[in-house]
Amino acid sequence: SQQGEEDPQALSIQEGENATMNCSYKTSINNLQWYRQNSGRGLVHLILIRSNEREKHSGRLRVTLDTSKKSSSLLITASRAADTASYFCATAYWGYQKVTFGTGTKLQVIP
Amino acid sequence: EPEVTQTPSHQVTQMGQEVILRCVPISNHLYFYWYRQILGQKVEFLVSFYNNEISEKSEIFDDQFSVERPDGSNFTLKIRSTKLEDSAMYFCASNYPSEKLFFGSGTQLSVL
Numbered sequence: 001s002q003q004g005e006e007d008p009q010a011l012s013i014q015e016g017e018n019a020t021m022n023c024s025y026k027t028s029i030n031n032l033q034w035y036r037q038n039s040g041r042g043l044v045h046l047i048l049i050r051s052n053e054r055e056k057h058s059g060r061l062r063v064t065l066d067t068s069k070k071s072s073s074l075l076i077t078a079s080r081a082a083d084t085a086s087y088f089c090a091t092a093y094w095g096y097q098k099v100t101f102g103t104g105t106k107l108q109v110i111p
Numbered sequence: 112e113p114e115v116t117q118t119p120s121h122q123v124t125q126m127g128q129e130v131i132l133r134c135v136p137i138s139n140h141l142y143f144y145w146y147r148q149i150l151g152q153k154v155e156f157l158v159s160f161y162n163n164e165i166s167e168k169s170e171i172f173d174d175q176f177s178v179e180r181p182d183g184s185n186f187t188l189k190i191r192s193t194k195l196e197d198s199a200m201y202f203c204a205s206n207y208p209s210e211k212l213f214f215g216s217g218t219q220l221s222v223l
Contacts, residue, residue, distance in 0.1 A: 003119060042115075042214035043154065046171055088154060090212070097167040099144070099212060101154035 004089045012093040012108040016037030021105040024069075027072030032065055033090045034074050035101070043088065043101075046074075080111045113137045117203050117215035124193055125223055132188045132218045134203030142166070142207040143186045145178065147199040154202070160186065161207075169185075193222045 004025040013019055023032070031050045035043040048063045049072065050058045056063045062075040076083055089102045115202045125128050136143050145157040159166040160178055177189045186205075190197055200219050204212040 031210065035212075040151065040200070040217075040218045043204075043212070044214070045211040048210055049191070086151070092210075097159050098156060099159075099160075100156050103153045 004091055004100070006087070006089060006102045006105040008105060009103070009109070010106045012110065013079055015079060015081055015109055015111050017079055019079050019083070019107055021074045021087050021107070023072045023074070023102050025072075025089070025091045026070065027091075027093050029067075029093050030093045030095070031092050032063075032072050033092075033099070034061075034063060034072075035088045035090060037086045037088065037104075039085075046087075047092070076107075079107075079109045083107060083109045083110050090100075113213070115203055115205055115213050115215035117201075117218050119218060120216065121219045123219070123221045123223065126195060127192050130190050130193055130220065132190075132201050132203075132220070134186045134188075134215055135184050136203065136205030137213055138184070140205035140207055140209065140213070143178075143180070144204040144206075144212065145188045146204065146214075147171075147201045148202065149199045157188075163194060175214055190220075194218075195222050198222045 004023045007022045031047045034046045037043045047058045049063050060077045065072045086104045086106050088104045092099045118133045138166045148154050158168040158172045175191045179187050200217045202217045203215045206212045
């Protein structure tokens with residue numbers, strides 16, 4: 001299985017701090033995506049990084065990708081209480097046939 | 112923004128019964144997916160569907176499961192004879208040509 005593994009499984013920080021989540025995967029990929037899930041709800045796409053990219057920014061989000069280590073990180077800067085959610089990485093190894101999700105990181109931002 | 116819609120939001124069924132979960136993907140999307148999530152844990156891929164046929168399926172997607180696009184808008188997941196372990200949140204998603212997946216709000220299936 002190429003399913004990713006997120007690290008840490010849970011993270012609790014104070015509002016205003018930065019949150020970093022890591023994702024490792026097993027096989028070569030076409031792209032890697034990060035999604036957010038509020039409790040019990042559907043997943044929402046945050047950012048996509050392609051296999052030939054090393055870093056990408058979107059607002060307070062910064063994603064890095066190291067294909068040699070088969071790993072990615074998601075950094076949320078200046079966190080807010082509203083960032084409290086689960087965050088998942090997802091990998092697509094070829095085309096659109098199969099997008100598989102990691103195990104997720106539960107982030108709690110304390111006001 | 113366009114949405115994927117799923118019905119019902121909750122489904123309670125008896126073990127051994129058939130259930131059909133329904134989804135309306137985003138209208139110009141061509142790839143459709145079903146995922147499931149047990150108790151807020153990992154999101155498991157079940158099946159992808161393209162051009163009116165299954166594109167890929169996981170080992171979870173055994174003969175008890177089937178998918179169908181009965182018309183131009185709906186995409187369904189059928190579980191023929193439900194088991195207790197089928198209790199989960201089932202998510203429908205769609206994409207292509209967009210690469211990002213758009214998810215519905217899910218159907219919580221409870222098998223008693």
